Amino acid sequence: MVNIERNLCGIRLENPFLLASGILDENGYTMKKVMEDGAAGVVTKSISKEEKTGYKTPVVVELEGAMINAIGLSNPGIDAFGEEMKLAIKCGKPVIGSIFGSLPDDFRAVAIKMEEFGASAIELNLSCPHVVGVGLEVGSDPVLVRAIIREVKGSVKIPVFAKLSPNLSNPGEIANAALDSDGFTLINTVRAMAIDPHARRPVLSNAYGGLSGPAIKYIGLRMVHEIYRETGRPIMGVGGISSALDAVEYMMAGSAAVQVGTAVGMHGRKIFKELTLQLTEFMKEEGIASLDEIVGIAVKK
Ligand SMILES: Cc1cc2nc3c(=O)[nH]c(=O)nc-3n(C[C@H](O)[C@H](O)[C@H](O)COP(=O)(O)O)c2cc1C
Structure with a gap:
């Protein structure tokens, strides 16, 4: 028998695989479906204090082994999101509320409501690479990062995770500024663009977007390794994971969950069952009884 359960800052996960923010998670019904289909939990779409409209289409470019998106953090605002949370938490598995804003006060107001709606943890989006005045713009200022985390930590009882960007030139400095959080989510998308050679212009209406998928796995691994080595804090690793082996690499770099x-x-969402089966098989073959045996094993102490 192998044990694939995780304990993430007191949150019990039946396996290490969660749904990342922004995919099938603006809607309570789809979040519930993803959990019923094997995800240990979900992270919601990033939600702000007020409703926010996104960019004009095209907002997504599909590529070989990757995609670029510039959705623009569109969301219905925290008050309207309560109905979706009600539906999602019916599943009984952890729902992590992703939130964003510009100032510590915005984050506090949304975090308090997320907790009231039943979120198991808060994920602070300090890293979206394609919207002015929020995301990475906020998350690359150590003074603001420290103030946001203090404000949110002082207002909710549930764990708080800081989601950082791979585009930071000073990841160690920002991670240190974020040490009042309970842990990290690494990484958000990598700032990128695509050009249509026939139209002779950028494909995305916003020109710049965030690269995701298998193409960014090695950037994510490096950042998890670096921040785990620097801080030793619990990390949710994300970026290009599509097989159990990808997840194992992320855990060996220091991720407690992915x-x-x-x-x-x-x-499709059936991938979660497949990942769990592949992981169990790998652990049996390698004689690994519990995932605690491999978390951070590739990081020299
Ligand atoms: C269409 C799309 C929308 C996303 N929206 C959000 C978001 O609202 N908040 C956030 O923190 N990350 C968002 N992300 C980033 C993902 O949560 C994740 O960090 C990134 O895509 C890397 O993981 P992946 O390669 O498994 O997709 C989004 C990604 C995609 C592809």
Whole structure:
């Protein structure tokens, strides 16, 4: 028998695989379906204080082994999201509320409501690479990062995770500024663009977007390894995971659990059952009884 359960800051996960923010998770019904189909839990779409409209289409470019999106953080606002949360938490598995804003006050207001709606944890989106005044713009300022985390930690009882960007030039400095959080989510998408050679212009209406999928796995692994080595904190690894071996690599780099995004879009939500089966098989072959044996094993102490 192998044990694939995880304990993430006191949150029990039946397996290490969660749905990443932004895929099938603006809607309570689809979040519930993903969990019924084998995900240990979900992270919601990033939600703000007020409703936000996104960019004009095209907002997504599908590529070989990758995609680029610039959705623009469109969401219905926290008050309207309560109905979706009600439906999602019926499943009984952890629902992590992803939130964003510009100032510590915005984050606090949304975090308090997420907790009231039954979220098991908060994930702070400090890393979206394609929207002005939020996301990466906020998450690359260590003073603001520290203030946001203090404000949110002082307002909710549930664990708080800081989701950081691979585009940071100072990841260690930002991780240190975020040490009042309970852990990290690494990574958000990588700033990128695509050009249509026939139209002679960028494909996305916003020109720049975020690259995701298998193409970014090695960037994610490096960042998880770096921040785990620096802080030793619990990490949810995300970026290009589409097989159990990808997840194992992320755990060996220091991830306590992992999230899957683009691969769910590419292969459907049944991928979660497949990942769990592949992982169990790998552990049996390798004589690994519990995932605790491999978390951070590739990081020199
Ligand atoms: C269409 C799309 C929408 C996304 N929306 C969000 C979002 O609202 N908030 C967020 O923190 N990350 C968002 N992300 C980033 C993912 O959560 C994840 O960090 C990234 O895609 C890397 O994982 P993957 O390669 O498994 O997709 C989005 C990604 C995609 C592809």
